[in-house]
Amino acid sequence: MAGVQAAVTERPRVAAPRRFPWVQVLIVPTLLFLLVFFAVPYLNMVRMSFLLKPAEGPYLPQFTLANYARALFDPFNWKILRNTFWYSILTTVITLVLGYPIAYHLTQATPKRKRWLLVLIISPLLVSVVVRGFAWLILLGRVGLVNQFMQWAAGTELILIGTPEGIVVGLVHVFIPFMALSIAGSLQNISPDVVQAARSLGAGPWQRFWRVIWPLSLPGVLAGSVLVFVLAVSSYVIPIMLGASNVLVMPMLIVQTLLDTFNWPLGSALSMIFFGLTATILAVYLKLMGRSMRWTAP
Amino acid sequence: MKRRGGLLLTIVVALIYLFLLVPIVIVILSAFNSGNFLRFPPEGFSLRWFVKAAQTGPFVRSFEFSLRLAALVTVVTTILGTMAAIFTVRYSRRFRDMLRLAIVAPLQFPAILTGIALLIFFLATGIGTRGMRALFIGHTLVALPYVFLTVAAVLVGFDRSLEEAARSLGAGPLVAFWKITLPIVKGGVISGALFAFITSFDQFPISLLLVSVGNTPLPIQLFDYLRFSFDPAAAAVSTVSVLMSVAIVLLIDRLVGLHAITWTGHR
Numbered sequence: 001m002a003g004v005q006a007a008v009t010e011r012p013r014v015a016a017p018r019r020f021p022w023v024q025v026l027i028v029p030t031l032l033f034l035l036v037f038f039a040v041p042y043l044n045m046v047r048m049s050f051l052l053k054p055a056e057g058p059y060l061p062q063f064t065l066a067n068y069a070r071a072l073f074d075p076f077n078w079k080i081l082r083n084t085f086w087y088s089i090l091t092t093v094i095t096l097v098l099g100y101p102i103a104y105h106l107t108q109a110t111p112k113r114k115r116w117l118l119v120l121i122i123s124p125l126l127v128s129v130v131v132r133g134f135a136w137l138i139l140l141g142r143v144g145l146v147n148q149f150m151q152w153a154a155g156t157e158l159i160l161i162g163t164p165e166g167i168v169v170g171l172v173h174v175f176i177p178f179m180a181l182s183i184a185g186s187l188q189n190i191s192p193d194v195v196q197a198a199r200s201l202g203a204g205p206w207q208r209f210w211r212v213i214w215p216l217s218l219p220g221v222l223a224g225s226v227l228v229f230v231l232a233v234s235s236y237v238i239p240i241m242l243g244a245s246n247v248l249v250m251p252m253l254i255v256q257t258l259l260d261t262f263n264w265p266l267g268s269a270l271s272m273i274f275f276g277l278t279a280t281i282l283a284v285y286l287k288l289m290g291r292s293m294r295w296t297a298p
Numbered sequence: 299m300k301r302r303g304g305l306l307l308t309i310v311v312a313l314i315y316l317f318l319l320v321p322i323v324i325v326i327l328s329a330f331n332s333g334n335f336l337r338f339p340p341e342g343f344s345l346r347w348f349v350k351a352a353q354t355g356p357f358v359r360s361f362e363f364s365l366r367l368a369a370l371v372t373v374v375t376t377i378l379g380t381m382a383a384i385f386t387v388r389y390s391r392r393f394r395d396m397l398r399l400a401i402v403a404p405l406q407f408p409a410i411l412t413g414i415a416l417l418i419f420f421l422a423t424g425i426g427t428r429g430m431r432a433l434f435i436g437h438t439l440v441a442l443p444y445v446f447l448t449v450a451a452v453l454v455g456f457d458r459s460l461e462e463a464a465r466s467l468g469a470g471p472l473v474a475f476w477k478i479t480l481p482i483v484k485g486g487v488i489s490g491a492l493f494a495f496i497t498s499f500d501q502f503p504i505s506l507l508l509v510s511v512g513n514t515p516l517p518i519q520l521f522d523y524l525r526f527s528f529d530p531a532a533a534a535v536s537t538v539s540v541l542m543s544v545a546i547v548l549l550i551d552r553l554v555g556l557h558a559i560t561w562t563g564h565r
Contacts, residue, residue, distance in 0.1 A: 026385035030378050030401060030442065037435050038404055038412070041419035045411075048418055058421075098314050105311040118556040119547055124318050126543040128500035130517045131536040134524060135321035138328060138533075143337055145324070176318055205303055234408030237502050237521070251410045255507070264418055271411050 049268035058264050067269035077253070077270065081277065084250040087164055087239075088232035091171040092225050098172065099179030099224065104213075106180070107187040125177040133241035136170045137161065140242070162244035170238040175231060179224040186220025187213070222289050226282060233278050250274050322540055329533035336530055347530035348537075357535055360519035367430060367515060368498040371437045376491040378438075379445025386446075387453040401446050404439045412439065413507035420508070427510045436504040441497040445490035452486030452554065485554035492546045499542065 052062040071077055106117050124132070139145050140160040150158040160166030190213060198212045236251040243249070254274065258267035328336055332344030351357050386397045404412060413436060419425075420432050427433075456479070464474040480487075505515045514522075516539065524532055550556060 023385065023389050026381040026389070027397065030382040030446075033378065033438070033442075034400060034403070037416065037419075038439055041412075041415035042407075044419050044422065045415040048422075098317070101307060101311050102314050105307060115551065115556070119551055120315060120319065122556055123544050123547045124322060126496050126500070126547055127322055127540050128517050128520075128536075128543070129502055130521050130524075131325060131539055132321060134520070134532060134536055135325045137524070137528070138324055138336060139321055143335075173318065173321060176314070230406070230408065234410050234503075236410045236506070241521075241524070251408070251503075254414065255410065258414055258417070259507075267414065268418070271414060275408075275411065 045268045045271060048264055049272050051265045053263055053265045058262060064265075067265045068273070070266060071269045071273055077273075080248050080250055080253050081274070083164070083248070084233060085277070085281065087168055087171070087249065088229055090168050091175060091232040092229045094168065094172045095175045095179040095228050096221065096225055099176050100183055100217075100221075102176070102180040103183035103187055103217075103220070106184050121177045121180055124173075129174060129235075129237045130241070132174055133170060133238050136166070136173065136238075136242055140166050140169070161242060162246040164243075164247055166242045167239050167247060167249075170242045171232050171235060174235070174238060175228045178231065179228050182224030182227060183217055183220040185223075186217045190216045218289070218292075222286070226285070229282065229285075230278065233274075325533050326537045326540060328530055329537040331530045331533070334529075336528055336533065347534040351531045351534040351538075354531060356514070356519055356523070357516075357531075360514045360516045361535075361538075363430075363513060364499050364516040367433055367437065368495045370430070370434060371441050371498040372491050372495045374434075375438055375441045375445045375494040376487060379442050379490060379494070380449050380487050382442075383446050383449035383453055387450050398450075402443045405443045409440060409501075409503040410507075412436070413504040416504070417507045427508050428513075429510070430513060432508040432510070433505060433513065433515065436508050437498040437501055440501065440504060441494035444493040444497055445487075448490035448493060448554075449483060449486045452483045456482060489550045489554050492550055496543060496546050500539070 048059065049067055050063055050065070051067075052060040052064045053067070054060050102121065106114060106121070109117055137144075141147070142159055142161075144159075144161075146160070147158050150156055160169060194216070195208055195212055198208045203211065234251055235249075236255065239247060239249045240252055243252075250270075254267055254270050257263050257270060327340060329347055330343050330345070331337065331340035332346065333341035382397075382401055386394055386401070390397055416432070416436050416439075417427065420427050425432070460482070461474050461478050464478045465471070469477065499515075500517060501515065502517045502521070505518050506521075509515065509518050516535070520532060520535055520539075523535075547556070
């Protein structure tokens with residue numbers, strides 16, 4: 001969907017038409033809906049994170065920083081945060097490595113074949129994430145295909161259910177299409193003339209890739225990795241299904257705090273911290289990438 | 299040299315596609331297993347687990363519930379999203395980027411956090427999560443951007459002179475829209491609707507938080523089922539869900555081409 005977002009920002013070529021009266025009627029319902037059911041709930045969560053949690057009842061309208069103090073001074077939370085970000089970074093890097101060849105291959109295909117390849121990429125994207133978690137439970141479990149194969153081939157057990165590695169496999173599987181489509185959007189924009197020019201100047205295939213195609217595809221890589229990282233960090237289903245309650249990630253901890261212990265203020269504070277750290281990591285990443293993109297710019 | 303590089307790329311890409319597709323195929327094959335347990339390779343061919351799933355009350359009820367919910371979400375988001383896209387592409391100038399950001403924002407925020415924010419909001423305001431309304435609102439929030447983006451993508455590439463010709467021939471703005479614009483962007487609108495449908499039908503994180511007793515969407519039901527039992531009936535339910543998704547992908551491909559929803563303007 002990344003390309004669609006870009007398309008919407010394009011300026012129309014024709015001058016603005018004469019408006020029909022009351023044209024705002026088109027947008028007001030959507031904006032009202034977003035205000036009431038998106039902006040207000042999030043602001044309410046920010047407020048909630050500063051409220052007092054009494055022994056009885058959900059919260060008291062009394063300002064306090066205790067929730068943040070409690071969340072930040074608990075080393076357990078930091079361990080979970082570190083794990084969550086680490087799995088997500090791993091996931092992002094692996095999806096990049098696996099998504100790039102798919103994207104490149106896609107943009108090189110003939111239109112007819114491209115159509116079928118897109119069906120193959122987008123179909124898994126629309127399959128429910130519970131179903132995909134289930135698929136990996138079948139594959140990676142004790143009687144799963146992977147373990148059977150390992151026992152047959154190497155005589156050792158390989159059960160990935162309940163391990164971080166299993167979670168990363170599941171996440172990579174879910175997010176490859178996002179990465180591939182983002183990168184393909186960028187690769188699609190590279191003019192074949194540029195590559196042809198590099199070739200006629202004597203650049204070999206390897207050089208053509210690293211000196212021309214890769215730098216020009218960096219916007220797609222950037223968009224794809226940001227998207228996958230954000231989705232991976234906040235994923236809940238795959239970690240809970242494939243982690244088999246051995247592995248805890250931040251979204252699980254937050255949901256537990258809210259639903260099992262009914263501590264809304266603490267859960268909100270944890271959400272805010274999680275949110276802030278994710279944004280910080282992304283900001284650092286974007287800054288670094290911005291610098292390296294300047295290096296590779298012609 | 300070039301040949302060998304091309305062959306290597308093809309092999310690598312084929313392996314990645316296998317990685318992408320094999321798990322889903324395995325779920326489907328497991329559903330036709332005649333044995334008593336989820337095992338691979340299956341012990342024989344049978345439809346018994348589909349029959350069992352169709353006779354399992356909770357699955358049937360949540361399937362119906364998810365269909366009703368997704369249908370409602372689809373109708374509302376298609377109308378709202380199409381209207382918003384028309385306004386943003388056609389009539390907004392200064393605020394265009396801001397509008398786009400605002401409408402797409404629910405996709406940029408982690409769905410699980412949106413679910414939590416909505417849950418606290420509904421409980422704190424007394425709206426509650428009973429019935430369908432909480433789920434309806436949550437699903438609408440995340441499905442709306444897809445309709446908006448798909449319709450906007452089609453509108454951006456739309457040739458305005460057709461509509462202007464109709465206007466200069468005396469058609470009012472609404473008639474021109476109904477007779478000229480809508481038929482042309484129809485593919486985009488229907489694709490957006492299909493996207494909204496599947497987004498709601500497969501939604502998990504938001505449903506998990508806003509679910510209430512007696513109103514369980516199918517993904518949540520499947521998830522709960524898998525916690526306690528691990529049998530081919532779950533694979534049968536999953537197969538139905540997979541087939542729906544694939545059908546929708548093929549439909550969108552037919553209507554506007556998957557191109558239109560992934561990156562535009564470079565056909």
